[in-house]
Amino acid sequence: MTETLLEISDLTVTYERGSTVDTALAEVGLSLRRGSVTAVIGESGSGKSTLAHAVVRLLPDNGAITRGTVVLDGEDVLRRTEREFRPLRGRHVGFVPQDPIASLNPTKSIGAQVKESFALAGSSLSARQVEERVAGDLRDLGFSDPEALLRSYPHELSGGMRQRVLVAIAFSQRPQLVIADEPTSALDVLVGQDVLRRLHALRAKHGTTVLLITHDLALASRNADDVVVLQRGRIVESGPIAEVFADPQHTYTRSLLASSARLVAGRVLDVGEAYRRFARAEPADVATVDPVIELAGVARTFRAGGREVVAVRDLSLTVPRGATFALVGESGSGKTTTSRIILGLERADRGSVRVFGNDVVGLGRGGMKALRRRMQVVYQSPFESLNPRLSLREIVAEPLDAYRVGSRQERRARVVELLDRVQLPPSYAERRPRELSGGQRQRVAIARALALEPELLVLDEPVSALDATIQAQVLTLLTELQRDLGLTYFLVTHDLGVVADVASQVAVMRRGRLVEHGSTAEVVLRPKHDYTQALLAV
């Protein structure tokens, strides 16, 4: 047995797109030490996921490995035919996919899907031994009742539970290597942290080598021994993660590290420390005399098929003019329902909802239309919130058209002005969303929200779909816009770390209730509730 388990050299992967051939990975070389955890970091489009899939040869149909060697345990596995390669999957290389929702078959029980791995790998274990190993692994992964879990179906499980099931599947055959492709990016912060911690425990127990694909530098720094930095399909830097993060050699690594406020000199700061260093928002001199949003005793329950889900229970909060109010909570906490109630898209069962002093609940169609002019919304996914068939001009002008603002010429001029506001060149007006990057699209969404000169912007996870470097840029833009235009922000997010340094006030929501709320400094530096403390420790 050699020290190196996996040695990749000169690996080149191309994608055929229509008549063109894109190179996703170019002459990539890396080696994994037995028993180590290696993180592959880079922005979206850098080829991280392609690398993960190329190692197990599960590239999409239009992808091809055109050059290179992948030596696993002394054998160049690229020389194998597909049929010869298949027995390696599962038995020698486990794979944890990115999206826990789409990665389990919805119509097969968890038990069937976990146990299937043993049959497919030609395991020599008896049925009883399989039962025991699966139950043991599931307990290691934090499931207190494996039998009930195995009888359930994917839709009965939360995202975090599904991801832990996928980890169990990947480790079930005790492979030497497990590849985890962004295993936590689709999960809430605390849930993702929990999944990763358990994956680590399992890995340590079985001495598994792990290749961890991630865009989250703090996560990489906490979990990996070595790091590989990918930029546009090429490795720009690699080595022990402590050294690389403390003393990055390549400019790209440096810019990547600089974008994450949480990493300083190779060390991960917790949210509080980062806040102390980087806080951008001025201490709240915003008084509560002129409230923009006032919620008092708001409750909302959803009923479907005899089931009741209480989304919001007895919620009261006040957002003063000029504030950046961050509502923080995990999925299912009721934060999105709250923002929809404020926007008048959802009705509260109980309580009063006042925006600019107007009672939203009692407002008629006309009153609502007038109110919507003063409050606009920016959604999470810049990929889905822009109509792909419209040009940017049409997208940004849509609110102007809807409210019949100005003449045609005036609207054209206004679109250019708005694009300029979000730092996009006027030439972009005729482009369509697919020609833009995620960050640029989110800028367009912001420009559209600004078209009617609103006073309040509801920002629903405005940066969580973006890379860290882009997140920082968009947040800076939002801060500038607020200063120049005197906007009030109501910001909904699951990640307190991302917004702590732009928010003036923070409210933490859990299971439909506010567990803590106050100025950002208060909440971040002196959290009172356990849950807030857990969020801040991430």
Next chain:
Amino acid sequence: MSLPSPVDTEPEPTVALDPSGSRGRTVARVVGVRLLHAVAVVAVAYTASFLLLFVLPGDAVLARIGTTDTVGNADLSGMQLDSLRAEVGLDASLGRQYWSGLTGLARGDLGSSLINDRPVTALLGEALPNTLTLTGLSLLFSVPLGFLLALVAVVPRSRAVRSLAALLPSAYVSLPVFWIGVLFIYLFAITLGWFPSGGSQGAASAVLPVAVLSLLGAAQFAQVLISSLRAEVGKTYAAVTAPAKGAGRAYTVFRHCLRNAAFPFLAVFGLRVGALLAGTAVVEVVFARNGIGRLMVESVRAVDLTVVLGLVVVLALVYVVINTLVDVGYALLDPRLRRMAPVRSGGES
């Protein structure tokens, strides 16, 4: 050994357990709703066709003696049309005719043909078995054939084979049914002489019509299945999770994708059966077979109100039955729907 979590971020799986006894009540309620639904569908279909038929020009009496064109305008009034109409009940007010039809329907009496006075139930009784045999047999062949075609269009590694298999169904459905019928008659009945060209007597007479309809059904089913199978094969659980466990392509398709791809298939199955019945009408005419389709064509031509309405009622019932079967199929295929009932221990493995 379970590690303590910093906060209880996630509840353990909560499996929906109905209190025992409510299951029987649930089934009774579902059956009740279904029956009510069936009655409503038949009543609405009956009413709509009744109104439509009255908008049509002419009536059965005129049709029986020929149209105004053949008789000429001259002496229509002198032909005692009114007494003829009174004979078959066409003189009553619209409301009365409608009401007597509807109450008859409730008693299971569909009235008598306006053309030859035979009870509609008897006419249907003669025609229905032929058509049901034809449709049933063609479904029996077309469903497996459709699945087979779809699998050939998705499973093989060779892109050429897949593309060809995907092309066939689209090509076939774009040909008109009557044209294929005539082609089959020319090829297999006239040129080769293997099967009779028409008629309803004997098993041999059913071969060509069943072949035409089976191929049509198979092509339509295959089209739906190909697109849904392709979608399933591209999803992560089939594209990544299963192969990462060591599964091959055929295994993944058969054990993981096929069931999930069958849902869209089931959804259009009901509609396709309707299309198949329409296809049957054409085939019955082309092959000169007795059956519902031919009876329908002849009755509409003769404005034989009672027979057409009787046919509408029967077809509406067929639709209700098919849709109920489709729903049962959903419940059988999708564990998520079954989970409304108490959970049995074990589960599949």
